[in-house]
Amino acid sequence: MIRNKNMVQNGRIRVAVDAMGGDYAPEEIIKGAVLAAEKDDVKIFLVGPVTILEKELAKYKLTNGSSIHIVEASEFIKENESPVDVVRRKPNCSVAVAARMVKSGEADALFSAGSSGAAAISAIQFIGMLDGVYRPAIVGSLGSFAPNTVMVDLGANVDCKPHQFLAFAIAGSVYAKKFLNIADPKIALLSTGSEESKGSEAVREAHALLKNSGLNFVGNIEGSDILNGKANVIVCDGFVGNVLLKFYESIGGYAQGWTERKLKKYPPLRALAKLLFRRLFPATKISSETEKQGGGILWGVDGVVKIAHGASHAPQIANAIESAKEAVKAGVVESMKSELAKFNQGGKL
C-alpha cells in the first residue's frame, strides 16, 4: 500500500527507506528522510507499519515539492533478532519489503540504518547478486589523510573465501574510477607483510588470484602503508576493515583531546592548538569520509543498497539518502556489471 503525502513528480530518484531500522528508529530516520526530501530530485518511500510512520511523519511540515510516501510493512527486525530471520521468519519486515521494491522496479535504491546483516541478507535474497559476486561488500574512501584511497570490505563479510577478495578489488576499482576519478587504480592486499607468503590462508590464496587477475595489483601492503598512497584500493576482509574503519573514525576526536590535554600548562599554545583543530583540521575532516557520507553502499548487489551506522542521527540519515541517490545517478551498478563481465568471461570469478 502506498499513501501519497504530496504530489509525485517525474524525474526523481526513488529511495525505499527502512524506516524501522536503526537505534533511533523511526524518529531519527523520518527526521532525516524529511531533510533529504527537501531536494526536488528525490522521492522517498518510508517502509514500516503505517500507523507508526504516519504518526511520526505528522510531526513535520513538509516543504513544497517534498515527495514522501508511506509503504506498509507490518513487521521489522528487532535488535536481538538474527539477521537470517529476514528470510525464514519475517519475509515481510520493513527492510525486506524495501528490498523487494528495488527488485520490482518500484524503487531505485534501498537505504537502511538497521542491522547491516539483515540489509545484506535482504539484498542477497530479494534483490540478488551480480553475476560472479558471492556476497555484498562495503567500500569507503579514507578521506582527508588518504584522499585517493578506498578500502573494501569495511564490514559486510567477517569471514571471507579467497575469491571474494577479487570481487572486492573489482568493486574498489569501480569506486575509485567513478568517485575519485582515478583511471587505473593501484590495488593492494592488506596483510602482515609484503611477501606473498604472509597472511592468513585466505589472504595467501587471494594474493595468487589478484596477481593473475589482470587488475593493476601492486602486491601486499602492511598497516603502515594504508595512508601513504601506495595503493588506491586496499582489499581486506570485513573483520579487519571494520576494526580499522572504526579506529580511523575515532582518531580525530582523540587527537584533538590529547593535544589539548598535553598543552594544558601552556594556555597560549593550547588556544592555538584548539584553533588549528577547529579551523584547519576539524575532527570530522580527520575522520573517514564514510562517516560524512552516512555509511556505505553494498557493492555487488544488483541494485543500489545503502547502509548506515545504527547510531546515525537525522543529518547522517539525510546524507546517506542523498548519497544513495548520487550512486543511482552515477550508475554504479551498471559500471560494476560491465567490469565484472570482463572477469566472468575469463572464468576468473
Add this chain to the structure above:
Amino acid sequence: MTVEEQIRDIIARITRVDKSIITRQSTFKEIKADSLDVVQALVAVEETFGIEIPDEEAQKFQNFGDFVSYVENRVAQKEKV
C-alpha cells in the same frame, strides 16, 4: 536428476564449492557454509521441491546426508498424497 543430485547442485551453487567435494558425510562446516548459506539452501530446496522445512527439523541435520534423507522422505510423502 535425483533429489540428492539436485540438492548437491543447489548447495554447490550457493556456497561456490566444487560439488564433487560434497558427500553424504560432509557437514556444513566442512564445506565452509555459513548460516546464510544454509538458510539460502533451505529456501532454494523448499522452492525446488515445493515443501516446507521447519527450523526445528533443519537444526537436526548433522550432515548433507541427513538433509537429503529428510527431503527424500518429504518428497516421497508428497508423491503418495
